[in-house]
Amino acid sequence: MKRASSADRMSPRPLWLLLALFAWLLATAWVRPLMAPDEGRYGGVALAMLRSGDWLVPRLDGLPFFHKPPLFYWIGAAAMSVTGPVEWAARLPSVLGAVAGAAALYLFLRRWSAAHVALLSTVVLATMPFFFLGAQFANLDMLVAGCIACTVLLAAGAALSKEREEPWRMLLAGAYLFAAAGLLAKGLIGLVLPAMVIMIWCGATRRLPLALRLALWLPGWAVLLAVAGPWFLTMQMKYPDFFDYFVIKQHFRRFASSGFNNEQGFWFYLPVLAGLTLPWFGWLLVPRGKDDDARSGNSDVDRLMWIWLAVIVVFFSVPRSKLVGYVLPALPPLAYLIAQRVFAGRSPDALRTRLRATALASAMVCVTCVAAMAIYSVPPGTRLRLPTGMSVAPGERVLMLERYFYEIPFYWNLREPVLVSDDWQAAARDTRDNWRKEFSDAGRFEPGRTAVTLLDRSRLAPWLCVPRATWIVGPNTAHLTNAWLARAQLVAVNDAIAAWRFAGSATSDPHCLGSTSDATASGAIGNE
Structure with a gap:
């Protein structure tokens, strides 16, 4: 029997890990003022929702603002109803999205991979400057990224559990619930992207019939429609032009057209992912250890993560308009792939000093970036x-x-x-x-x-x-x-x-x- 490493024996309990993630991501969320235009816009819409008492219609300066659905504003307005208009409350939806995504990654890997891989993947994710800053930024990207991560991991866990005749219905119901949250966070990508990842993964691992059965699971659709349906239906009844504007213009035309923000080439997200995840990204350049062997038990997880990473990057590379935060949903699988490369042919115990140094350096980069933004990025x-x-x-x-x-x-x-x-x-x-x-x-x-x-x-x-x-x-x-x-x-x-x-x-x-x-x-x- 293989002896458990000290990392396996010291694996934290989920509740303590959840609290640690929340404390780490929230600790500096108050340090800097809201940036213009995004943070001022989304924080302002949430505050206006609270001030007006209208929790259905997001409003920008009193006018219906249907660029995005209301989940971010609901969370921000609820937080500010307790704290007043303070920066960390405006950023709380992003913090919660990041915590949900990181916690889901840990729980999934602890069940379907090794405990030390689960722990390191979560540490890598939480201390990536890209992920940390996304959680510190009051816009919708991190919230929907967290919903997408939870949907993918719960759906994959349900598929693996059903195949092994283990309990799977609660996992699948959770996947549909987070898909509904993704719809309410940023629209169709909250449902379409996880579905693409799971379908391609199931096809690549010869599970396509199982995927179709799970995709047609009626109780799951009942959950999704009960959670997300009422708001969309209410807005369409109140504003007849809502569907054309929100779905046709803000989704399909925006995806296919130019003239929007920051037009870039197809390659744009590759240097973004490499540069904004340093120093952890450097581990991908380190050769595998001499004792690396095939991990047949983890091949399904590996394929899931590679497919997940590729789907997100390719999907957002197609439109000409590219904003950095769009690719945040690719960070959980990238964190796993980095952790796998770290442990390829190496003992977790032997790597402890180097991993602690990398985590500390990465955490210092995170905090330094926040401090620099607080000093140099104050809007007029x-x-x-x-x-x-x-x-x-x-x-x-x-x-x-x-x-x-x-x-x-x-x-x-x-x-x-x-x-x-x-x-x-x-x-x-x-x-x-x-x-x-x-x-x-x-x-x-x-x-x-x-x-x-x-x-x-x-x-x-x-x-x-x-x-x-x-x-x-x-x-x-x-x-x-x-x-x-x-x-x-x-x-x-x-x-x-x-x-x-x-x-x-x-x-x-x-x-x-x-x-x-x-x-x-x-x-x-x-x-x-």
Whole structure:
């Protein structure tokens, strides 16, 4: 009988590992401010959900925001209902997604591989800078990555268990549950990608009939539809254009079209995965040990991980638009493959010192990256602080000129949507993926609300010449193209943006911004 290594004997209990993962990933989630635009956007939508009390419709500045489903916002809003608008609560959905994915990897490998492989794979994953930073970033990528990991591993565990006549139904029900969570986290990829991985794996291991039976398991579909179906059905009934926008445009057209963010070549994710997983990635370049032998008992797991890695990388390499976070679901299988290479022909006990050094170095890289981002990546809106004793009073409005600063509603703790001034007719014709396009698209679902939120910048007098104050936020050069700002009080300024307080007009004088010709000229200059 093979003697258990010290790593096998010291394998932690799942609950303690779960708590350790959560503490490690949450420990620095409060250190740096929210980054623009992503973190400000998604944190702001979650806060707006809490403020409005509408937990069904995600809203960007009060307008329906259907780029993504609501699970991230539900978790963030629930956290902020307890803590208020703080950074770690806005990032909690990403932390939970990372913990779920890492815990699922550990539990799966502890059952279907060796305990020391399970433990090292989890340590590698949790201390990869790419994974750690993804868990520290308030957007939807890590949450859906965690859902995808849980779905793949639970489904694979169910297939292996059923084949060995072990209990499998709870595992498969869990896979369908996490597929539903993936749908609610980021849409169809939460279901399509795990299904692709499992189907290709089952085909490669001659289990395709079993895969089809599991895919057609009616109780699982009942779970999926009961969890994910109500929100999608409710949105379609409330907004008839929802299906066309959310499914056709945000999924299929976005996947096939150009004009979105960060167009890159097919090769893009290879250096991303290699560079952002150092120093662990370096172990893949180390030759196998002399005593490496075939691991027939683990061949199914090996194939699952290789297929999982390849499906994710190839799938996201096809579109021209590539963002770094898209490939986060590839990290759990990559962590396993690194762990397997580490132990190839080597004793776990003999590697203890080197593995501890690598884990410590990788953890230091993680923390250093967070510290560097805290120092050097502070968005302008976060740095724009109102003077002590000044705040937006109830009944006062905030108007943003020429740009929407996603992070300001969060840091100013605003309870009402802001007014946004721009050339919205031109924005409606713009096909580029930017903040104007987001607002223009959101405005199509509720025209009435849009008319009192998105304001033409050449016709601001009816909104400003009222008997209440309006806070103006815009570029710190906005006074050069908006002469009426000379009548406002400058209250805060930094190297990029500024804030003014415009007192309004006690008599609702329609000319409080100056003469009609002056106001029109200001708008015309701003349109150039």
